[in-house]
Structures are given as structure tokens and as C-alpha cells.
Amino acid sequence: MRLSETQRMFTDKAAPLSDFGSILRRLHIDGPLLGGLLLVCGFGLFILYSAVGENNRLLVNQAIRLGVAFVAMLIVAQLPPDFLRRWTPLGYLAGLVLLVLVLMIGEVSQGARRWLDFGVRFQPSEAMKLGVPMMAAWFLHDRQIPPRIGQIAIVAVMIVVPTVLIARQPDLGTSLLIAASGVIVIVLAGMSVRLMLGLGIAAIPGALVLWSFMQDYQKQRVLTLLNPDSDPLGAGYNIIQSKIAIGSGGMFGKGWTNGSQAQLEFLPERDTDFIFAVLGEEFGLLGVLTLLALYMFIIGRGLFIAVQARDTFSRLLAGSISLTFMVYVFVNTAMVTGLVPVVGVPLPLVSFGGTSMVTLMAGFGILMSIHSHRKLLPH
């Protein structure tokens, strides 16, 4: 069956391919980006099946979440960038109001206040993952680029306010990622390298002051993160086990569903934050390089779309979405391989769980919209 189909595609390629292409264009979908996403998600489900202990119910669950996320992407792709830009300030303000509401009346779950329930349960901080870079890009849109210091300060306020609100929930991981997505906009807008270096140097004494204000137990926690072997029963356990899993995978891995670290449950959180270690154990260096290559392709395509974009808003936003995605991938893989301290960031599109999946795919929808609406308007 499959052979004959492939054959037909090669022999009779002109007609079906151009049909396919025009359908994608009409749906405002970027073919290469869609292909990259489908490959990562498909590979992800494959790994997940092994990581959840061959549990079909959980796998179907995840597939449904992915489906919902793809639909969200499709819908967002239909909205032209100008439309998105016009509604950005209002959406951003609404997001701020919701964040304040969360702190006041949000539902408490596992010690943090993150959810709002108006019939539908949702996390306003998720919306701000897109809201903050959009607002920053909106503000810089009709201004002279590179921005002056005063303008950068205004954008900084737009970033800091939601960041602080989210950090208070408390959700430090998300708030830092959101801050990063806003900072990326400023950097892409051409903030001078000298200013960046200056701020970076100014941050060092700031960190020292912060350290001196920290309680002993907080310092201890930071030190444990930096040296996991000092606490083999607590925070260090995850990292020790994840390094064993990845290292024992070698070049080609132990084979699908054959990783002893993952299958014997020595590896904690193997289906969520540490799923990259399952991949490393069962598919080896070859497997992780394949996944990283797919991620690189998606990031590269995103940056290409940003460069091609027709206005400042679209350029900055597309660049920020792509690079934030890169930050996710880096933070998770660096954490699982023990390069950076353990922070709870899932591996995008692969880890089990769906709260952030929809936001992520909506972001890709924006990329597609930016790319596909490009030619419909005068340059």
C-alpha cells in the first residue's frame, strides 16, 4: 500500500503537490513549520509510550491534548497580524487584571495560587506567555528602531509587572520564562550591546546583595542545586539518576521500552520533566541528536519567518516566539543533563501534560499567520 502511494507521488507529482500546497496556503499554514511540529510531536508520543510504562490510556490522553493544541494553532493562524496587533493592548490589560484576580481569588493547588475558575478553569499566566512579547512588540512597532533608553525603560515596566505578579503566585519558573520572552523582544529591537553588557555587569553586585539577604536554608538549597552529590536523597537524586540513564544509553541506546533506569522507575518524573533522559537511555546519542535537530529546524524556520516579516511588530514577535521556544528546549535539556540547576520546565511538545501545550501551539499559529499574511498586504 505504502509503496504504491509513494510511487504515485513520484510519478504523478505535479498535480497533488500543488493541490496540497494551495490547501495549506488557503488555511494560512506554513508547510515546513507544520512538518517539523508533527515530527517532534510524533516522536514525542513514541517516547512517551515507553515513559508512561506502555499505558495506552495516558497515551490517548496526550494525543487528544495535542489535537486540541493543533486546532488552537489553526485558529490563531487565521488571525492577521494587524488584527492581533490592534487587540494587543486590550488583551494585555485584561491579562493583568486576571493576574491580579488570581492573587485575590485564585484556586490554591499544591501551595500555589495559579488557577482561575469562571466555569472554565484556566491559568492567566499561560496567556501572558504570549501577552508580554506581544505588548513589547506593539509598543516598539511604530517607534524608531533601535529604541532609546526611555522607551526601553517603559517596555521593561510592561515586562516586570506581570513577571512580579506571577512570581507572587508563586510560580518562579514561568515568571522567569515570561521575563525572558520580553527581554528577547528588546534585544531583537536593537538595544545597544554596550547597554546589555552594562546591565549584565550591574547584575553581579545585585546578585551578591540578594545572596546576603537570603536565609541559610535558601542558600543551602541553592548550593545543593549546584552540587547534587551533596544531597543524594533529596534534590540530587533526580539528577544522579538522570545522568546514569543518559550516560548508560551510549551511542545507540538500549532500545525502545528497554531502558532499565526508566522502566524500573529509578528515574523520577520520567514522563514529565525528565522525559529527555528516557530518550537518551533508550535511543542513545543518535536519538537525542535527532530530536535536537528537529527542534533546531523549528527554531530556524521561526527565525526565517521573523526575518521575512513585513513590519516591526511581526518581526519582533516572531523572533521572540522562536527564541523563547529555544530557551525552553535549552533549559530542559541542560537541566536533565545536569548542566544547570533543576527547575521545573517540561520538554516542549514531548513531556506529558497539556496546560502549556496550547499556548505553545498558539504561538506557532502566530508565526504561521505572520508568514502567510505577508503577501496579501502591500509591502
Added chain:
Amino acid sequence: MSALLSPIKDVHSERRLFLSRVILAAVVSILLLGAVVGRLIQLQVVDHELFAEKSQGNRVRIEPVAPIRGLVFDRRDRVLAENLPAYQLELIPEQVDDIDDTLNRLAAINLVEFEDIPRIKDLSRSGPRFKPVTLRFRLTDEEIASFAIQRPRFPGVDFKPRLVRHYPDGELISHAVGYVGALSTDDLQRLDSAAYAGTSHTGKTGIESSFEADLHGDAGYRHLIANARGRQVPSDTSELLDSLPFDETPMPGANVYLTIDLDLQRIAAQAFEGRRGALVALDPQNGEILALISAPAFDPNLFAVGMSTSQYRELSENPDRPLFNRAVRGTYPPGSTIKPMLALAALETGATNLTRKTVCHGYFQLPNIEHRYRDWKPEGHGPVDLHDAIAQSCDVYFYEISTDIGITNMHDYLTRFGLGSATGIDISGERPGLVPSVEWKRSNFRGDDRRWYDGETVTASIGQSYMLATPLQLASAAAALATRGKRYRPHMVAAVEDALTGERRMIQPERLPDVEISNDFYWQTVLGAMHDVMQGPRGTARAVGFGAPYEMAGKSGTAQVVSIAQDEEYDDAELEDRQRDHALFISFAPFDNPRIAVALIVENGESGSGVAAPIARAVMDAYLGYGDDAS
């Protein structure tokens, strides 16, 4: 819209700038992900052999080993708290697919109580998922047998031997030694997680809590070999063990030696049988606490083994409040027990002298005020001097000199005896009580009530008027009387012993500021009067001191629970049992060389000399070697 109209040159330069930034970002991205790739190559190619060996030898689990908790002994090395082996039921969260379902099925076969399920789920979420959560602390033989049969139905649940804290004398020492209880989520956040990995219990009250740092010790860990199903296999069957890092043995907790005398504790507890109240006995020469009783007590083993929610509710909602430590937390009006201290204050400040006599008619009136302050003896004591006023406990004599002493001097002297502030005993939860003063009233009341009235000074002279003291404070004050002003901080721990080396750290008695009285003759008079309370011809407690083979001193007190309105007859038959007066007594012996000071209260006991004093005598007899079962 002005942006659209800006010169094309700008648009071009903007695009160029953006392109250069994207290239920069791409380079940074490649460097970052390149670092990850480099790390992967290091782990998977360079160090592959090492990690392959570790994962092969994996099946290795690091398991925390809880330290053995230190023992608690009394002053004659008798065990008050020990550790006994028992089987407990455990659940390992990461090995259980559906915790709700598992717990419900365990509850259905009575191994877990339905009421406890939320608490267990809370615990299973708070720790690392590989750390076992205890479902039941002690299984009976029948339960072990019945679970053994059903074990295949409960993957991730198993029973395991462990040491359970055991208090051989249970109720007898519950308020002194305290108890250990299961670690709560709050405890887990407060305590050092590394030292407590593997520990299930922590001290909650008494010595168990205040000496937790000494008693607990430090966790060790060992490496276990698990088979393909994740179950542990005996480590000595595997040659893999040689390649493992060394295990760390736990540091056992230190043993704690108390100053408590178990025999004395038993005599005192028996005397309180069926009553509510508290007793503290201490050695006036060094502040060592010999007995500390709060009645009713409870069985601390219930906490150590773990009880169901309903059992706990029964204890905590009992109207007699067995969990409440009256000895250090119960505050009562001290009544006439403070008269000896006030007598010293009166002599020292010149409010009275050794020859002054007054005629007691059974009541006292302030100038120009109708109100009659009544003596406990309606017909009066007749002519009395200071000695008689203490020995017979004449209230009128003290009413008369009260305004001359003044509330400020009263506050001053009672404070020197340690009333009104925590004694600093080595268990926590102590209450400071209250010695009122003009300033205290000014800052704690509103309007006209902010003033201190003379009438309040009058009733303060017999230990009423807001005055509150704990039995511990009264014992400490009695000790200060016994030693003519030398004071030591009351304490219960004599020594802490390293369980490995046997090295003992002795805890030295802590001297507190003396109560200084200028004329030793004042001490002689007041203490002589206290002697005559028990062994004088007209002493209030002479029946108790009669025929004793040694000399002793004491002072009774009665504290009103409800205040009686003017002209209303005191009819105790109409009063609910719980509204009867509290009976108090302080005492020390032998008179010339005091070795024990006792203070006690019997709630609603009515008569200090009739009900409380005999208990003090029994305790002193036993300690001085004149008890019924003295050898």
C-alpha cells in the same frame, strides 16, 4: 500611522539591524544547544562505560536509614522512653498506580481508617516519590498474617520492621517526658530533610520535643539492590555490592538523663487518682525537678504508635483536658500561698513589724467604704501577730497592712520570687502567669478601669486580683523560701550522653538572682510561721504535719473559681462541682536543711490544708525515706 510614512532608508536600516540581531541570536542558540550536545557526548560517549556500569549495578536504590532515637532515663537510670521493634505498613508512592484506589481497598479490609486517607494522601504528595509513606505504625500479628496473603493485590505496599517509641510507664511520665508523634507536613518543612530522611516520628511535647536535637541523631543511608520488579533482594547475595559507594551508618541520638524520680512521680500520680490538678517537686539546692505531674494524664504510647482520628478526638475533646499540661501551662490564682512572700515584703518595707498585733473580727473595711472584705473564718481569729497571720492564715491581718505595702511593692517582691514570668524550665509551652501592677492595669484596661483601686490591693494581699501563677512557679517560689532567698532555674535534664562514646555532658544548675532580705530575723519569723502551719499548735495544716519524723514547713491556699457577690451566702452544695474553689499548697522539708520543695493544686479541691496538704506530705515522706514502701 506615521511609521508607514517614515523614509524608506529607515525601514532598510531597521531590517538590517534586525537581521544582524537574529544572526546574533542564532549564534547564541547554536552555542547553547551545542553545549548540551557537548554534554551529551561527554555522558554518552566519553563516560558511557562508567554510567553503563552504574545502571547495570543500578537496580541500586539509595535508602535512608533512620537513626536510633536516644533513650530517656530518670535520676536513678530507670528507662522512661525506649524503642521496641514492631511491624509497620508502608506505601511507596512511585510504585502505586492509583493511590486513591489502593487506600480505599486497604480501608475496606480495615488496614487503614477511612478518616486517615486524606492525611496519608497529603503526605504521599509532599515528599520525594521514592520515599515510603507509613500507613499504620503498628500491625497486630493477625493483621500481618492477613496482609501477607493479600500482598499481591497491593503492589507498592508492604510491611516493614521498625522501632517504635515505647514509654513503659505511660501515663505516669506523659507530661514530663512528652511524646513523639508522626511527622506532619509542617514538621517536614521545618526540619532538616537530610537528617530526617527515613525518620517517621519527631518529639512533639515535653523533653521529647525540647531535646529533639539531641535525641534524634542523624540519618545514614545504604545502597540496596533491587530486582527487575523493583523489589529489594538481599544485598549479600550480590557481588555487585563491592562496586558500590560505601554506606553511611546513621548517628544514633543521645541519651537524656532526667532529674525526675520515677518512684516519687508514682506516689504523686497515685495521690491525684480521680482528681484534676498538678504537682511540681524540686530540689531547692539546685533546681532539679524531682516530680512533675499533671492530672488527668494520657498514654503517650498512643501518639508513638499512632491513633485513629476518632481516638485522638476523644482525647482532645475530653472536658478534663488530659492533654493540657497544668504543671507548666495551667495558671491559677495563687491564693494565700503568697502570704509568706508578702510578709517578707511587709517587714522589709516597714509596712508591719514583728510585734504589731491586730484583732481579727472576721472582716475588714477600707476607710469610708461600705464593702466588707471577709476572712475565710467568719467569726475571726481574734488577736493575731504576723506569725499567727501566716500560721492561721488570717486574711484580715494582711488586708490591714495591704495598702501600706502597696501594689508596687507587692509586685516588686513577688517578681523577685519568680512569679509573673516564665521560669525558663527546659520544656516548652510554659506560661508566664501574671503579677498585676499599676502600669499593667493602665495598659490593659480602658476608661475608669485603667486606675488601680485600693480595694484591688486588699484582695491582692490574699493572692486574688488578677494574680495568676503556674504550679511550677509556686514550686520555684517555695524553693526560694526554703533556701532563704537562693534561687535556681528549675530544670529536668541532668545530663546528655553520647550513645557511641558514652561521654556525658552534665547540665550545671543555673543560679538565679537571690531574693535579698536585709534582716535574717525576718526569714526566721516567716519560715517559723510556715513551720507552725504544719507543726504548730494552731496551724491550718497541723493535722497533716502531726507525728512526722522530720520538721517541715508549708502554706495552704484557696483560690476562688467564681467570685461571690456581697451578702450572698457561700453555699457550696449549690455550686457545680467545677465551680468549687481550687485547693493549693506549697511546702518544703526538712525544715533546717531543705531537700525538697513541693507545690500543688487540686482543681475544685476546696481546701488547701485538707485536700492539697496531705498530697505534699506523702511526696515529702517518700522522698525523705519515710514513705510506706521506704526500704
